[in-house]
Amino acid sequence: MRTSECDMVIVGVGGQGVILISDVIGRAALMAGKPVCGAETHGMAQRGGSVINHTRIGCRFSPMVASGGADVLVALEPGEALRFADFLSPTGVVLVNTRAVLPSSVTCGKARYPPVPEILAPLKARCCKVIAMDATALAEKAGTAQAMNVVMLGALAGYIPLSEELILQALSLVVPQRFLEANKKAFALGKAEVE
Amino acid sequence: MREYLLGNAAIARGLLEAGVGLVAGYPGTPSSEIIGTLVELKSERPPHVEWSVNEKVALEVAAGASWTGCRAAATMKHVGLNVAADPFMTLAYLGVGAGLVVICADDPYCHSSQNEQDSRRYAQFAGIPCLDPANPREAKEMTVFAFELSEKFNIPVMLRPTTRVSHAREDVEMGQAAAPCEPGHFIKNPARRVALPIHARPLHSELLAKQAAMEEALESCPWNRLDLHGNVGIIASGIAGLYAKEAIFDLDEELSFLCIGAYPLPKKLINRMLMHVSRVLVIEELEPVVEEQVKMLALKVNPQVEILGKEGFIPREGELDYLQVRNAIARMLGKAERVAVKNADVSCLPPRPPSLCPGCSHRATYYAMRKVFGKNAIYPSDIGCYTMAIGMGTVDTCLCMGASITLASGIRFGGETEGICCSLGDSTFLHGGMTGLLNAAYNKARITVTILDNSTTAMTGHQPNPGTGMTASGEVTTQVSIEALAKALGAGLVETVDPYHLDETLESFQRAKDYPGLSVIIARQPCVIKARRSGERRRSFQVGEDCIGCKICLDFSCPAIEFEKDKARINALCTGCGVCAAICSASAIREVAR
Numbered sequence: 001m002r003t004s005e006c007d008m009v010i011v012g013v014g015g016q017g018v019i020l021i022s023d024v025i026g027r028a029a030l031m032a033g034k035p036v037c038g039a040e041t042h043g044m045a046q047r048g049g050s051v052i053n054h055t056r057i058g059c060r061f062s063p064m065v066a067s068g069g070a071d072v073l074v075a076l077e078p079g080e081a082l083r084f085a086d087f088l089s090p091t092g093v094v095l096v097n098t099r100a101v102l103p104s105s106v107t108c109g110k111a112r113y114p115p116v117p118e119i120l121a122p123l124k125a126r127c128c129k130v131i132a133m134d135a136t137a138l139a140e141k142a143g144t145a146q147a148m149n150v151v152m153l154g155a156l157a158g159y160i161p162l163s164e165e166l167i168l169q170a171l172s173l174v175v176p177q178r179f180l181e182a183n184k185k186a187f188a189l190g191k192a193e194v195e
Numbered sequence: 196m197r198e199y200l201l202g203n204a205a206i207a208r209g210l211l212e213a214g215v216g217l218v219a220g221y222p223g224t225p226s227s228e229i230i231g232t233l234v235e236l237k238s239e240r241p242p243h244v245e246w247s248v249n250e251k252v253a254l255e256v257a258a259g260a261s262w263t264g265c266r267a268a269a270t271m272k273h274v275g276l277n278v279a280a281d282p283f284m285t286l287a288y289l290g291v292g293a294g295l296v297v298i299c300a301d302d303p304y305c306h307s308s309q310n311e312q313d314s315r316r317y318a319q320f321a322g323i324p325c326l327d328p329a330n331p332r333e334a335k336e337m338t339v340f341a342f343e344l345s346e347k348f349n350i351p352v353m354l355r356p357t358t359r360v361s362h363a364r365e366d367v368e369m370g371q372a373a374a375p376c377e378p379g380h381f382i383k384n385p386a387r388r389v390a391l392p393i394h395a396r397p398l399h400s401e402l403l404a405k406q407a408a409m410e411e412a413l414e415s416c417p418w419n420r421l422d423l424h425g426n427v428g429i430i431a432s433g434i435a436g437l438y439a440k441e442a443i444f445d446l447d448e449e450l451s452f453l454c455i456g457a458y459p460l461p462k463k464l465i466n467r468m469l470m471h472v473s474r475v476l477v478i479e480e481l482e483p484v485v486e487e488q489v490k491m492l493a494l495k496v497n498p499q500v501e502i503l504g505k506e507g508f509i510p511r512e513g514e515l516d517y518l519q520v521r522n523a524i525a526r527m528l529g530k531a532e533r534v535a536v537k538n539a540d541v542s543c544l545p546p547r548p549p550s551l552c553p554g555c556s557h558r559a560t561y562y563a564m565r566k567v568f569g570k571n572a573i574y575p576s577d578i579g580c581y582t583m584a585i586g587m588g589t590v591d592t593c594l595c596m597g598a599s600i601t602l603a604s605g606i607r608f609g610g611e612t613e614g615i616c617c618s619l620g621d622s623t624f625l626h627g628g629m630t631g632l633l634n635a636a637y638n639k640a641r642i643t644v645t646i647l648d649n650s651t652t653a654m655t656g657h658q659p660n661p662g663t664g665m666t667a668s669g670e671v672t673t674q675v676s677i678e679a680l681a682k683a684l685g686a687g688l689v690e691t692v693d694p695y696h697l698d699e700t701l702e703s704f705q706r707a708k709d710y711p712g713l714s715v716i717i718a719r720q721p722c723v724i725k726a727r728r729s730g731e732r733r734r735s736f737q738v739g740e741d742c743i744g745c746k747i748c749l750d751f752s753c754p755a756i757e758f759e760k761d762k763a764r765i766n767a768l769c770t771g772c773g774v775c776a777a778i779c780s781a782s783a784i785r786e787v788a789r
Binding site for chain 1: 518533583752
């Protein structure tokens with residue numbers, strides 16, 4: 001029996017803006033009058049480490065998505081998508097930014113970063129759909145690479161039970177006014193990727 | 196109005212809604228955002244909010260305010276309560292004036308801690324009530340209730356969120372901030388404020404006598420709830436209650452359910468459950484605090500009931516998750532367990548551990564330290580960002596706040612003849628290192644103490660400390676001199692270096708190493724994150740064609756240095772500290788115009 005309306009796991013690398021996505025969704029769910037909860041990582045994880053956020057819409061239980069329970073896995077970095085693939089439901093969807101962030105073990109030549117197709121293949125075997133996009137390039141097109149997370153939010157919008165209008169309204173509460181236009185553009189570019 | 200709030204922000208709101216007059220704390224994950232949020236929440240008459248020097252200080256300051264008729268709270272992480280244990284235990288005897296709440300955030304699974312101790316044990320040990328919220332909403336409601344409970348029973352009350360409550364988010368109903376209490380006066384009452392043996396003995400009796408009344412009051416509180424259905428039962432505490440409810444809903448079973456959120460435990464509710472069921476599963480994170488009591492009560496009221504829990508069903512370590520709880524319940528019921536999904540093969544992925552930032556001055560200090568003291572020296576270290584430099588060979592120990600200096604002393608007195616150079620941050624030194632330095636001077640420990648002074652409490656989110664000249668609320672205050680402190684505490688040699696100047700730092704470490712007594716090196720350079728936020732622009736560096744590919748710079752393990760086609764390369768992460776240019780054996784790393 002379903003214990004929430006929609007379960008999502010949002011992952012990335014410290015500094016990529018994982019929390020912003022969850023904050024926008026939380027506010028939008030609130031406007032829609034739906035119960036919402038989530039859990040995030042602070043502290044040690046922030047120093048260039050992996051970051052994971054759980055967000056559950058229409059849920060009055062725990063803030064944590066169960067292993068094998070995520071309807072959507074949003075990955076701001078391809079390697080992190082695979083690292084947290086255990087959360088994916090077999091009927092789930094993965095939205096993944098294909099732009100890698102190389103850990104220093106790789107940049108200094110001590111470890112290898114696999115080619116992106118090698119990362120996406122096992123993901124495809126675990127869920128019903130993998131949608132990959134160069135969200136960083138799309139954000140640059142929108143005016144700022146920083147808005148990569150908002151490109152991913154735009155892609156995510158079609159997979160969660162919240163109206164686009166409310167999500168954009170929540171977004172405008174969270175991003176500074178002077179970046180709002182670029183962020184809206186980024187959102188639209190992300191949305192177009194999944195249409 | 197509802198807001199999507201972080202658990203710690205919900206606690207901060209609860210403090211304001213309770214009309215708190217003073218909040219004191221020391222930063223520590225997962226508790227730090229409570230004070231951070233309070234400072235940002237502007238109210239008409241804001242409470243006195245302070246970052247104290249350590250948790251013992253914070254609790255004592257809060258107790259003083261409580262005794263002056265001002266509702267007060269102290270915030271800390273679980274291991275901080277060890278530091279505050281001395282006042283904590285005796286305050287249970289002496290009692291409060293206005294409400295006094297100890298907010299102690301536990302960290303099951305050690306997400307960001309050196310152990311996963313269960314603070315419910317501490318509350319039980321001291322004989323004080325403990326409120327164990329399951330989510331941000333409960334955390335806020337319990338914060339307000341904690342003050343009422345504290346005043347009703349004249350006793351401090353513990354609020355014990357865990358990481359998954361402090362760092363959870365939820366839609367929370369906001370209430371009105373209450374007017375903080377009027378400025379009060381300390382009322383002299385030696386029998387209740389002076390813990391002489393003659394006063395402590397009757398106060399201990401009083402504390403024991405209170406237990407039954409507190410328990411009675413908590414039997415009917417909204418967080419201890421009993422629903423009797425079938426003859427199989429679940430007793431679950433804190434966040435485990437949420438996992439259990441979700442599992443019962445998913446399994447579509449009619450089970451009796453006792454949810455525990457407040458201690459001392461509601462014995463009457465537990466007895467009613469034990470008399471109703473033939474089998475019960477106790478689900479709680481970490482220690483079997485509830486389970487032990489349930490077993491004792493069962494001996495009296497229903498010795499036949501089967502009690503399941505830590506033995507074979509619920510782990511005693513780490514944090515619980517939904518699947519573990521669901522499967523434990525399914526197993527008890529003889530139903531099919533949900534098979535966990537097959538773990539994805541992530542062996543192709545490079546690990547991504549947290550690491551020191553590009554340009555972090557700790558890296559430069561440790562590089563120089565290691566170069567001078569060598570690989571055979573002993574390097575006791577401490578609690579802070581710098582523990583992440585474990586790969587540099589300069590972190591041989593990490594025990595608790597300030598223990599680097601005292602362990603170093605003990606290692607010397609234990610007979611170690613190699614060089615001993617310990618290290619700790621400025622905030623850690625001021626928290627728990629000063630007494631150790633005094634002890635080292637007094638007892639003639641021949642060691643070198645390195646204070647990694649980045650002028651902030653970086654790991655927990657850049658809180659100010661007495662070395663920064665700034666209070667929690669951003670007011671300018673006395674800036675304590677770490678040099679003067681070190682000298683006053685008895686260090687023989689005290690030198691300050693800028694770790695970005697490698698030669699000067701190496702020379703300083705050499706003098707410290709040669710010094711026949713207690714030496715202190717203060718390596719001072721502001722945290723790079725703070726420097727960047729304050730808009731400081733640094734120099735730019737590039738690797739020239741004359742790079743010989745020796746990889747010496749890679750051993751410095753700065754994320755800004757890459758290696759490509761037999762040559763080093765400096766990437767966009769570079770903050771321009773310039774230390775790699777000094778390290779380069781071919782002098783191939785050079786400053787360039789921006």
